[in-house]
Amino acid sequence: MDVQVKRLRFEFRWGAILPIGALLLITIVRFGMADGVAATLLFFASLAAHEAGHAITATLTGTKFSAMGLCLRGAYLRRNRAKGTLEILISSAGPFVNFMIAMALLNSQGILQWLAQMNLFLAVINLLPYCGSDGQRILAELRGMKESAALATSGSVASS
Numbered sequence: 001m002d003v004q005v006k007r008l009r010f011e012f013r014w015g016a017i018l019p020i021g022a023l024l025l026i027t028i029v030r031f032g033m034a035d036g037v038a039a040t041l042l043f044f045a046s047l048a049a050h051e052a053g054h055a056i057t058a059t060l061t062g063t064k065f066s067a068m069g070l071c072l073r074g075a076y077l078r079r080n081r082a083k084g085t086l087e088i089l090i091s092s093a094g095p096f097v098n099f100m101i102a103m104a105l106l107n108s109q110g111i112l113q114w115l116a117q118m119n120l121f122l123a124v125i126n127l128l129p130y131c132g133s134d135g136q137r138i139l140a141e142l143r144g145m146k147e148s149a150a151l152a153t154s155g156s157v158a159s160s
Contacts, residue, residue, distance in 0.1 A: 002067075011069030011078075018072060020044075031111060039111045046101055046119050047075040050126070053097035054079070057090045073132070081137075084145060091137040098123035 001012045023043060028036030051068050054077045058065050063086065065079035082090055098119040105116035129135040 007066070009067040009069075011067050011071075013069065013071035015072030016070040019074065030114075035111055039114060042111065042115050043118055044070075044075075046098060046115065046122065049097050049101065050094040050122060051075050051077045053093040054090055057093035058082075061086045061090060063090060084141060087141045088138050091134040091141075094134055095123040095126045098126070 001014075002009055020040070024036065024040045027039040027043075030036065031039055047070075048068075055065055055068065058077070058079050061082060063080050063082045065077055067078040069076050069078070079090070081087060102116045102119035102123065105112045105119070108116055126133055127135040127138070129139040
């Protein structure tokens with residue numbers, strides 16, 4: 001199911017029902033019905049904020065994106081790949097947003113304390129270099145920058 005708003009498409013893949021349902025069940029058991037629903041909505045707002053961090057940074061750097069969505073693996077932003085430092089900046093923006101939310105809620109109680117913990121978890125897990133993660137994109141760019149620097153250095157030595 002997709003919804004188009006101006007030039008941005010919002011995508012929802014049916015596989016997203018599984019993590020939504022699981023999280024809703026976990027939070028209802030932990031916090032009760034009303035607070036569990038609220039906690040689940042706040043968690044998905046945190047995912048949206050994470051992706052908005054990427055989208056805003058992409059916009060500021062002139063990197064095009066076309067869709068934001070939710071699937072079995074979580075939230076995502078479909079965007080063009082940037083080069084070098086810009087890619088690192090865009091990829092870091094989402095985890096940075098989660099880290100800032102976690103710090104803002106650090107001394108909270110109840111649902112907000114749980115939300116702080118979940119945002120810290122999201123920041124850390126997204127920085128791990130596994131397939132498709134922000135951490136993988138950051139690591140790939142750092143490797144590419146290192147290889148480019150090594151080639152530039154060896155090329156200048158060879159020409160001397």
